[in-house]
Amino acid sequence: MTTPLRTRPTVIQRLAYVVGRPLPPQMQDWVRNDILGPGGVRRYLLRWNVPVIPLLLLFLLIPGPVWIPVSMMMLLLLPWMYFSVALMSIWQRHRLQQHGLDPDLLSAKEQARASREREDYERRFGRAA
Secondary structure: OOOOOOOOOOHHHHHHHHOOOOOOHHHHHHHHHHHHOOOHHHHHHHHHHOOHHHHHHHHHHOOOOOHHHHHHHHHHHHHHHHHHHHOHHHHHHHHHHHOOOOOOHHHHHHHHHHHHHHHHHHHHHOOOO
């Protein structure tokens, strides 16, 4: 008797996936949904920004007024968050390609969103002549 192929990762596979390891080919649908599905942007931002917070909290051990370590944390956290947002599509494209999926799926998602917005605009305001 053969064991059915898993379509969802185990806890160990999920941890490996979070740190950049690819999943087996039978989990492509799960990967596609993780990257492009509802909540994909939120999951990406949490995976990039939450692990930095404990390191930044070490600044609170610096003696002196609280505003000094807090400002030092902000000097690091704000650019970190900015670059994580700026590089999101590049990382998503890489992850899709790493799992054997078409990286143009990101473009298709953006085109579908733009098409919906245009249709909504034309429905509300009519076509400009």
